[in-house]
Amino acid sequence: MEDKQERYKEKYNIKEFSQKIPGIQETIRKLKDDNSFENQWNSLIHYDIISENDEDRKQANTYFFQFQNNQYQDKMSRSIACFVGLAIGDSIGNITDGFKLSYERKDLQGFDSENYQKDLRLPLGMISDDTSLALCLADSFLENKLNIQKNQKFFNVQDFRHRILLWWYEGYNNGKWGYFKQFFGKKSEIAQNLPELKENVRGFWNADSFGVGITIWNSGINFVRRPFSEFCEEKMGNQNANGSLMRLAPVPILLRDQMELCLDVSYKQSLATHNGLQAAECCQVMSYLIIKLINCEIQLENNKDVQELLDQIFEQMSKDIEIQDEGVLCLIKSQQQLNFEKDEHNQVLEDVNWNWKSKVFQYSPTRTKRHEGTSIGAYCMDSLCMALHIIYQSENFEQCILKAVNLGGDADTLGAITGQIAGALFGICEKMKLWYEQIMKWEEQKVLIRAYKLFNKNKQ
Template identity: 25%
Template sequence: MDKIKDRFIGAMFGLIIGNTLGAPYKNIEFDEIKDFAKGGIYNLNTGEWTDSASMALCLAESLIENGFDLNSQIKYYLRWIDEGYLSSKNKAFGIDNQTMEALIYFEKNNKFVDITDKDSNKPLARLAPVPLYFKNSFTDAVYYSGQSAYTTHNNIYTIHSCKLIGGVIQQAIHGENKKFLIEEVHKHMDLIYDVKLKIVDIPYKTKNEIKSSSSALDSLEIALWSLYNTDNFKDAVLTAVNFGGDTDTIGAIIGQIAGAYYGFDNIPKLWTLKIVKRDKIMEIIEKLYEVSKK
C-alpha cells in the first residue's frame, strides 16, 4: 500500500482503536490498561466505540458528501443523536453536556453556540477527518481543523488545540519525523501562547508533570507526550489511556496522531479485528480518501 494512504487509513482507524481501547475504563479506577475490554460506565461489548468515534465518522461522511460545511457537520451529529446513526450500538450514547447543549441550541435557533470559557477535548477527539480531507495543504488542514470546533465548542483553547493537532496529523501523513512534529511544526502556525507552551515543553517533561483532564490543553499534552516517548502505535496509545480519566476521548486523540505517524500496518491486527462494524468504517475511510483534496 502507498505510504501516504497507509498513514491516512491509520489516522482514521487509529482514532477508533484508541477510543475503543479507552472506553471501558472511562472515569473509573483501574490497575493498568493492556488490551480491549468490555463493561465500564456504558456497559460496552468488546470492540464497541463511544461518542468520539461516532462523531468522527459523521464528520467524515459530511466531508465526503458536502466538503467542509459546518451546517452539514452539525446535521450529521444531530442524526447520530436522533437515530443512533454511525453508533457502535443502535443508539447514541456517551455525549457530554456541552456538546448536547450545542446541538439543542442549533436545532432551536439554527445557529451555533456563542463563545464559551470552557476548554474541552471533545473536538480534538473527532478531528482526524479534517486534516485527512485537506491532506495536501498544511495551511488548510490547520485552518479548517480549528474551524471544525465551532459547531459545538466555541472556545479559543479548544480551537487552537485543534489547529495544532490538525497540523501535526497532516504533516505526519506525509512522513515528517517525530522531532519535527513535536519541536518544529508549531512554529509554522498562528497559535495562542498557551497551546504553544504545551508542545514546546513536551521533550522536557516527566510523566509525573502531566495531568489527565477533559480539557483540550491537558489532553493534547498527554497525546503528544505519549507519541514522543514511545516508538510504536500500541505503546503510544496504551501510554496515553493509562493516564486515566477521560480515557475514551484521550484514546481517540492519541490514536489518530499515532495512526497518522505509524500507519495502519503498525496497528496490532488483533485490535483491528475486534472493532465492531469495521467494514463500514473502512468503506467511509476509502470514500474520504477518494474525495480528499489532491
C-alpha cells in the same frame, strides 16, 4: 422526556440540507414527538451513506488487512491508520473510561484482558461518541460538494451540526446498531421481537446516542434554536473540552496537501460545538502535526527516531502557525507556562505545565484532585499534552494506545486522540489490524471505508 419537548415548542421554517437523511425541519419535529421505544426502529441507527455494495469496500478491506509490516508506510497507509487508530483508542479506552487516574496501571492489554470483563458500560469493541462524531464529520465531507479553492464554501458547518444532532437523537453513526444486529438479527427480525427486547435491553437503549457530553448536548440545543448559525453560541459546559480533538482525523486526512485550508477547517469544526479558543487552536496544532506525519517519508525504527521527528515538526510548527493563546504557544514549545490567572482549575504553576517532552510529565494536580482523577484529561490542553507525552516516550502504535488507556480518567478520548497521532506516525501494523477486527462487528467497517474514501476524494 417532557423537559426535552418543552425546549422545542417553537416551530422553524427550515430547508432540508440533504435528500438522504431527515432535514432539519423534520429532525426538530421528531424531537417534539413522543420518543417511544418502537419508534426508534425507524431511526437512523441502521442507516449508512455508503452502500453495502460499494466497490471501495473490498478495496479498502484488502489494502488494510493485507498490508505487511515490511511495506513502506506511505500517505495512504498513514491516513487510514490515523482514522482507524482513533476508533481503536476510543474503543479500548471505553474499558477504563471513568477509572481513577493511575500512572502505575499496566494490566489492560487490549480487548481480552480478563480483569476488565465485568461491569463494562459497553460491550467489548463497541465505539462511542468519539468515533461516531468523527464519522459524522467524515460524512459531511463525503456528502457535500467540496471546493478546495474557495475556503468559505468548502466546509458546510450547518450540515455537520445537523449530522451531530441526528447522531445525538436518532442513532446516526452510532455503534449500538452493531449491538442489536449481533444479538438479535436483522431489522425485520428485531421488529418481531420487540416485547423481548423491551425487557432485556431497555436499560441499554435510550433516546440519546451513547457518550453525549454536556458541551455537545448544549451545542445541539443551540443548533435547534439557531439552525442557520455556523458556530456554537452556548457558554454552558466546558468550551475548551477535548470533544473537537477526538473527532478530528477526517480533516487532515482529506486536506493533507492543503495545510492552510486544513488549519482553517480544523478551527471551524471545533467552533461548531466548542465555543473556546484553546480547543480550536489545539485542533490546529493537532492537524498540523498529523499532516506532517502523513506526508513523512521517514521509516521509524526506534524511540530516538520518533523524538527527532517530533522535535523537527514542532520546531517548524512554531514558525508556521499563528497562535493567540499563551498556553497553546507553550504547548507547541513544550514549555512551562509562567503567566496565568488563578481560578478553580489553575492554582499552581504545575497546573499550566505543558512540557510534554519531560519524562516525568503528569496531569495538573489541581484538576486531578478536583475531578478525583476520574475525568481528568477532559480539558483539551490536558489531553493533547498527555497524548504527545505518551507518543514521545514510545516506539510503536501498541505502546501508545496501551499507555493512554491504562491511565484511566477520560480514557476513551485520550485513547482516540493518541490513536489518531500514533496511527499517522507509525502507519498500519499487525496489532492495529487485530484490534480493528474486534471493532468491525460493531461498526461494520464504517471507519475503514471512510478513511479510504477521504484519502481518495482529494485525488479526484
